[in-house]
Amino acid sequence: MKQELTNLWKDWRLHTIVLAIVLLTETIGTHSFTVGPGVVLLLPMLYAIIIGLGLFFTPLIKEKQSKNAEPLIVLGVTLLIAKIGVIIGPSLPQIIEAGPALLLQEFGNLGTIFIALPVAIMLGLKRESIGMTHSVAREPNVGLIMDKYGFNSPEGRGVMAIYIFGTVFGAVFMGLISGFLATLTPLNPLSFAMASGIGSGSMMAAASGSLVAAFPQMENDILAFAGASNLLSLSTGLYMSIFIGLPLTEKLYDIMTRRKSTSSRVEKGA
Amino acid sequence: MLKNIQEWLLMLAIFGVTALLGNWIGYDVIVWEAVPGMLVLIGICLVGLILGKVLPGSIPSVAYVALVGVLVSMPWIPGSSFIVETTSEVNLLALTTPILAYAGIAIGRSWADFVKLGWRSIVVAMCVMLGTYIGSALIAEVILRFQGII
Structure with missing residues (x-):
């Protein structure tokens, strides 16, 4: 263990490459373009994740650097959480005032079931769709599905698929859609700020970062609400899945597939 | 324990240097003006990480880090204005860029699963x-x- 950790900070190749990526991407800076009435923001962090991924396939990055990068992400997120903590502190009165919205919007995470489950069934996916759409598939949800259905079940494969997508492209995707939706729809940026806290540090950072870049004058409120919501999601996400998300998905899946099979039987009969 | 603190400190320092340089280039905050804020943030992290290790129960360290951060910056806490002022020099986006750079390098290993x-x-x-x-x-x-x- 000691050996491992000592090598970690001595991995100068990794840290130098990251420093180079940061200097390059921050020099490029933020760019934006409009799609219809919405704005798509290209932030340095989005280039950074894509350049990092690209470098993985060059000889510059070896398996070792890729492994060593993981604990650095954890510590980086810790630093980010500390920063969010000191933003929340001074805004505590506003956060308490917005408490009801903050608590109730956690139920919005069930929106994934209503939007994604019909799509999954329409695309012909079977019980995989239950694992896929019962939640945003972060670590606690993956654990829950594995525990309940097993690793080699269709539900398990489903939740892993979404988990992998979220790991690889979650931050990029959230960063792109959050700025876009906030400029496209009439909803208040603060509502989107609360929605940014979906229980993943990097996705929250990307989503709220885009909001800040789009609405710089609301920076502190956006970050305070996003941070508070993320902490809430982290602590309630699993229970939300156990008691509401998963049973609801199972029920809706039964209803939707039954209707589908009856209607196809009727068609055949007619 | 002491070894742990030393490792955390070293890695947070490496991360901090990268973030401060990004903060300078991307957000025009001269490095030495943001150094106190970064030191405060690293201090909060260390206290939170130590609490997570020392206190019983399975509460993750990040929860303690958030709690410490909120506590020391609440308006009715003496000295909170110093914490808020210094840390406001460290841009949030300057912290996220290095996180996602490390993340990009790390997720390369999930790529094979992704294409499937x-x-x-x-x-x-x-x-x-x-x-x-x-x-x-x-x-x-x-x-x-x-x-x-x-």
Whole structure:
């Protein structure tokens, strides 16, 4: 263990490459373009994740650097959480005032079931769709599905698929859609700020970062609400899945597939 | 324990240097003006990480880090204005860029799994994220309007 950790900070190749990526991407800076009435923001962090991924396939990055990068992400997120903590502190009165919205919007995470489950069934996916759409598939949800259905079940494969997508492209995707939706729809940026806290540090950072870049004058409120919501999601996400998300998905899946099979039987009969 | 603290400190320092340089280039904050803020943030992290290690129970360290951060910056705590002023020099986006650079390098190893996913999974995954984001935003909007906050 000691050996491992000592090598970690001595991995100068990794840290130098990251420093180079940061200097390059921050020099490029933020760019934006409009799609219809919405704005798509290209932030340095989005280039950074894509350049990092690209470098993985060059000889510059070896398996070792890729492994060593993981604990650095954890510590980086810790630093980010500390920063969010000191933003929340001074805004505590506003956060308490917005408490009801903050608590109730956690139920919005069930929106994934209503939007994604019909799509999954329409695309012909079977019980995989239950694992896929019962939640945003972060670590606690993956654990829950594995525990309940097993690793080699269709539900398990489903939740892993979404988990992998979220790991690889979650931050990029959230960063792109959050700025876009906030400029496209009439909803208040603060509502989107609360929605940014979906229980993943990097996705929250990307989503709220885009909001800040789009609405710089609301920076502190956006970050305070996003941070508070993320902490809430982290602590309630699993229970939300156990008691509401998963049973609801199972029920809706039964209803939707039954209707589908009856209607196809009727068609055949007619 | 002492070894742990030393490792955390070293890695936070490496991360901090990278973030401060990004903070300078991307957000025009001269490095030495943001150094006190970064030191405060690293201090908060260390206290939180140590609490997570020392205190019983399975509460993750990040929860303690957040708690410490909130506590020391609450308006009714003496010295909080120093904490808030110094840390405001460290831009949030300057912290996220190095995190995602490390993340990009780390997720390369998941790439093989990713290409196996198939287009249907990718469509569903996007709907999952869109669903939770829009669902939460709609509820938040309704409640915030009802309360007259926005």
